[in-house]
Amino acid sequence: MEFRPILNALMRNKTGLLLIALQVAITLAIVCNSVFIILQRIEKVNRPSGMDEKALFTITSLGFAQDFDLRGSLRQDLEALRSIPGVIDATTINSVPLSNGGWSEGISTLPESVPEDQRKNTPTAIYILDDHGVNTLGAHLVAGRNFTADDVSYRSRDDKGTPNSVIVTQALADQLYPDGNALGKPVYSGLGGKGSSSTIVGVLERLQAPWVGWDKVEHAMLVPQYQIGEFDSSARYLVRTEASRRDEIMKEAERKLGEINTGRIVRGLRSVEEVRGDSYRQDRAMTVVLTTVIFSLLAVTGLGIVGMVSFWVTRRVKQIGTRRALGARRFDIRRYFMVENVIVVGVGIVIGLLLTYGFNLWLMKHYELPRLAWYYAPLGALTVLMLGQLAVFGPATRASRVSPAVATRTV
Amino acid sequence: MFTYYLRLAAISLKRNRILTALMVAAIALGIGMSMTSMTVLHMMGSNPLSYKDEQVRRVQLDNWDINEPWDEDYPTEPPDLMTYQDANNLVNAHKAEHEAAFFPNVLPLEPEKREIKPYMVEALFTTAGFFPIFEPPFRYGTGWTPAEDRSAARVAVIDAETNDKLFGGENSVGRKVRLGGEDFTIVGVLAKWRPTPRVYHVANDAFDDPQSVFVPFSFGIEKKLNSNSNNSCYKDSEPGYEGLLASDCIWIDMWVQVKDEADAQRYLGFLNDYVNEQKKSGRFARPLNNRVYSVSEFLEAQRVVGRDVRTQVWLAFAFFAVCLINTVGLLLAKFMGKAPEIGLRRAVGASKPAVFAQYLTESGLVGIAGGLLGLVLTGLGLLALRKLYAGTSIERLAELDWVMVGLSLLIALTASLIAGLYPTWRACQVQPATQLKTQ
Numbered sequence: 001m002e003f004r005p006i007l008n009a010l011m012r013n014k015t016g017l018l019l020i021a022l023q024v025a026i027t028l029a030i031v032c033n034s035v036f037i038i039l040q041r042i043e044k045v046n047r048p049s050g051m052d053e054k055a056l057f058t059i060t061s062l063g064f065a066q067d068f069d070l071r072g073s074l075r076q077d078l079e080a081l082r083s084i085p086g087v088i089d090a091t092t093i094n095s096v097p098l099s100n101g102g103w104s105e106g107i108s109t110l111p112e113s114v115p116e117d118q119r120k121n122t123p124t125a126i127y128i129l130d131d132h133g134v135n136t137l138g139a140h141l142v143a144g145r146n147f148t149a150d151d152v153s154y155r156s157r158d159d160k161g162t163p164n165s166v167i168v169t170q171a172l173a174d175q176l177y178p179d180g181n182a183l184g185k186p187v188y189s190g191l192g193g194k195g196s197s198s199t200i201v202g203v204l205e206r207l208q209a210p211w212v213g214w215d216k217v218e219h220a221m222l223v224p225q226y227q228i229g230e231f232d233s234s235a236r237y238l239v240r241t242e243a244s245r246r247d248e249i250m251k252e253a254e255r256k257l258g259e260i261n262t263g264r265i266v267r268g269l270r271s272v273e274e275v276r277g278d279s280y281r282q283d284r285a286m287t288v289v290l291t292t293v294i295f296s297l298l299a300v301t302g303l304g305i306v307g308m309v310s311f312w313v314t315r316r317v318k319q320i321g322t323r324r325a326l327g328a329r330r331f332d333i334r335r336y337f338m339v340e341n342v343i344v345v346g347v348g349i350v351i352g353l354l355l356t357y358g359f360n361l362w363l364m365k366h367y368e369l370p371r372l373a374w375y376y377a378p379l380g381a382l383t384v385l386m387l388g389q390l391a392v393f394g395p396a397t398r399a400s401r402v403s404p405a406v407a408t409r410t411v
Numbered sequence: 412m413f414t415y416y417l418r419l420a421a422i423s424l425k426r427n428r429i430l431t432a433l434m435v436a437a438i439a440l441g442i443g444m445s446m447t448s449m450t451v452l453h454m455m456g457s458n459p460l461s462y463k464d465e466q467v468r469r470v471q472l473d474n475w476d477i478n479e480p481w482d483e484d485y486p487t488e489p490p491d492l493m494t495y496q497d498a499n500n501l502v503n504a505h506k507a508e509h510e511a512a513f514f515p516n517v518l519p520l521e522p523e524k525r526e527i528k529p530y531m532v533e534a535l536f537t538t539a540g541f542f543p544i545f546e547p548p549f550r551y552g553t554g555w556t557p558a559e560d561r562s563a564a565r566v567a568v569i570d571a572e573t574n575d576k577l578f579g580g581e582n583s584v585g586r587k588v589r590l591g592g593e594d595f596t597i598v599g600v601l602a603k604w605r606p607t608p609r610v611y612h613v614a615n616d617a618f619d620d621p622q623s624v625f626v627p628f629s630f631g632i633e634k635k636l637n638s639n640s641n642n643s644c645y646k647d648s649e650p651g652y653e654g655l656l657a658s659d660c661i662w663i664d665m666w667v668q669v670k671d672e673a674d675a676q677r678y679l680g681f682l683n684d685y686v687n688e689q690k691k692s693g694r695f696a697r698p699l700n701n702r703v704y705s706v707s708e709f710l711e712a713q714r715v716v717g718r719d720v721r722t723q724v725w726l727a728f729a730f731f732a733v734c735l736i737n738t739v740g741l742l743l744a745k746f747m748g749k750a751p752e753i754g755l756r757r758a759v760g761a762s763k764p765a766v767f768a769q770y771l772t773e774s775g776l777v778g779i780a781g782g783l784l785g786l787v788l789t790g791l792g793l794l795a796l797r798k799l800y801a802g803t804s805i806e807r808l809a810e811l812d813w814v815m816v817g818l819s820l821l822i823a824l825t826a827s828l829i830a831g832l833y834p835t836w837r838a839c840q841v842q843p844a845t846q847l848k849t850q
Contacts, residue, residue, distance in 0.1 A: 015743060015833075015837075016740060016743065016744075019737075019739055019740035019743070020740065022736050023733050023736050023737055023740075026732060026733050030729055030730070037722075062519065062531060064519035064529060064592060065592075101615075190644075265519060265528075265529055267530075267531060281799075281801075282800070284799075285719075285796070285799040285800050286722075286723075289799070290726070293726055293727075293730060296440055296444065297730055300437055300440060300730075300733055300737055301733060303433055303436070304433070304437070304736075304737035304740060304741070307429075307433045307737075307740070308740050308741070311744030311747075311748060315747075315748065366718075367718060367722070
């Protein structure tokens with residue numbers, strides 16, 4: 001192998017070597033970290049929410065007439081919604097999972113009489129819904145029971161109506177009672193009056209909180225109540241339909257609610273798919289932007305190599321011709337350029353690995369991103385190595401076609 | 412001479428089309444990528460109130476839990492919002508030129524015209540100081556007075572869009588609008604106003620539009636409303652609305668206008684005295700930690716510029732760096748390929764500076780071409796971003812303004828000249844004699 005002569009030739013053209021190596025290094029660092037970020041985002045977007053997303057939509061009613069009767073309106077609306085053909089179930093709910101707006105509370109397994117610093121509040125999302133809630137969400141109970149009509153109480157600001165029973169997600173149950181038997185145990189929260197507790201009657205396999213970026217996204221607690229007259233007379237409904245008929249039923253629901261009572265405004269008709277789309281839009285946009293960056297970068301670096309090598313070939317035409325005249329095969333000429341490329345890209349990879357880990361450390365510090373898995377760097381290195389070989393193949397082939405006769409010409 | 416160099420450069424660029432195309436494409440891609448992300452950052456990071464940054468001050472008091480700070484990640488920051496009682500006390504004390512205390516919520520609006528259905532409007536329940544502090548432009552009328560705040564007068568300022576909808580764009584000052592079941596007299600109509608970011612209230616979404624109607628703060632309290640934005644409590648409040656008003660729950664934005672930095676310090680002194688006074692009644696358990704942030708300090712503290720956008724800008728510039736390195740390499744290749752030509756010119760009398768000027772011109776020409784193409788790519792990139800972020804507030808930020816157009820061209824030209832420096836310098840080192848020998 002002509003390793004030494006290649007190295008010697010390269011050393012005489014340090015600038016060219018350095019320029020390509022630098023490009024390769026930065027490319028490697030950006031590609032590794034971008035792929036890492038992309039995969040993290042994809043994983044985040046694909047987490048199951050614990051509800052039957054495709055079959056769900058939400059709609060809001062807001063009474064404005066002076067004599068508006070929210071209690072009566074709630075009953076009427078729920079009956080009307082549940083009676084629409086194709087509707088599986090409907091419930092009131094204070095906020096929709098994944099919607100980015102909701103209620104969070106710190107809850108505890110210890111009563112309020114225990115000093116604040118020993119209570120160890122666990123944060124959780126609160127969903128206030130009725131006995132149809134679990135079925136409407138399409139969530140799975142893994143232990144205990146669902147709410148019954150008797151569990152559901154009314155809740156207003158003045159009459160907090162302590163909920164006797166609550167349902168929690170598995171993740172929250174594990175956090176509250178790590179020994180694994182949360183069922184039947186008390187939960188203390190600011191939801192009821194002072195010193196009141198609720199009993200965990202059921203555990204859901206999974207249900208996400210409204211905030212998709214929250215690190216406690218699987219902490220949720222269901223509270224069986226009808227919220228009335230908190231500060232206004234609004235109600236939000238969640239409706240589960242046969243998935244294929246959702247869109248037609250959405251229109252029907254809006255029309256029907258509008259007819260029942262003209263002393264209110266019906267608004268906020270949205271499918272949960274839309275809600276999810278909005279909440280994750282930034283994450284998906286980020287993956288598209290990063291993918292574009294990766295491919296543009298690979299293209300630029302690849303084309304840069306093509307350009308530089310083409311130039312080197314042109315400059316060395318006479319040298320190549322001489323070698324050919326002295327008996328070098330076409331294969332040898334091509335191999336020369338390809339080995340040369342491996343050396344140049346290799347230097348780039350060494351610098352690039354340092355940059356990659358530096359960049360990753362920076363991301364870890366400022367973005368709370370985890371450490372790059374060990375296989376990213378070698379895979380990235382292999383990718384740029386192959387990119388280099390691909391880029392050099394064309395010019396190297398052209399070089400190998402240089403006729404030995406060139407050597408005999410003067411210029 | 413310059414036009415001669417330009418002509419030579421054009422000829423030279425035409426001779427090796429592929430190499431030229433690669434260089435232009437590299438610069439264009441780099442410019443396109445970095446300018447696209449810069450535009451978004453530029454819009455996010457701007458401060459529409461920069462012209463009175465010293466005067467407009469965000470007031471923050473640390474009334475939070477003795478056991479844990481407001482924000483665990485930034486433990487020295489006081490809460491960003493205020494309790495009702497503090498906001499009310501500070502407005503009543505009137506120790507600044509103007510005070511604005513406000514919270515947002517929605518109100519049903521019933522138009523006089525029967526053909527328009529009642530609908531919900533986003534309302535800002537604010538004290539009169541809002542208008543002189545944030546200076547929204549009025550098309551008709553003005554804001555209301557602090558006296559009208561105190562009497563909870565039914566007065567309203569509506570935005571241009573609402574005025575168009577309800578009154579066909581006419582001067583509606585003095586007319587009535589029915590809000591929350593009560594008649595309000597319109598005292599002012601705003602012209603189009605879209606501060607980006609929405610400095611006065613950055614919670615939830617700093618790039619949202621301003622509210623559509625503005626009504627007195629005292630009316631909202633009378634209606635027993637609280638904010639539909641953020642409400643935070645660190646302990647339970649007493650029951651009922653009175654309980655909320657008397658609690659340490661925070662939900663009100665508070666701003667004041669002072670004369671200058673010295674006046675701001677005087678106001679901070681007043682705040683500290685106020686908090687010390689409150690400590691006597693058992694509130695404000697934490698050590699003194701009050702703020703009078705200027706607008707820019709506030710935007711910084713609230714981290715209005717998103718992390719994703721910052722990452723994208725960093726990436727874009729790294730990308731640009733790769734494109735430039737690429738261009739340096741290609742220019743070098745190109746100029747060194749012309750060593751015989753350079754040698755000949757030097758031999759027949761061209762000075763080093765002349766050769767230098769000639770090849771720098773060529774680099775600049777590549778830069779201009781790359782910049783122009785990059786501008787087109789920036790436009791396409793922003794279009795794509797608008798599609799990607801459709802429905803979010805970033806969509807609106809992806810707009811090219813003339814500043815960015817100029818900046819793109821300037822950066823492209825500067826970058827290509829810098830990229831051309833080393834190759835040009837190398838071109839000048841060509842010895843006339845050695846080149847002629849091989850000819």
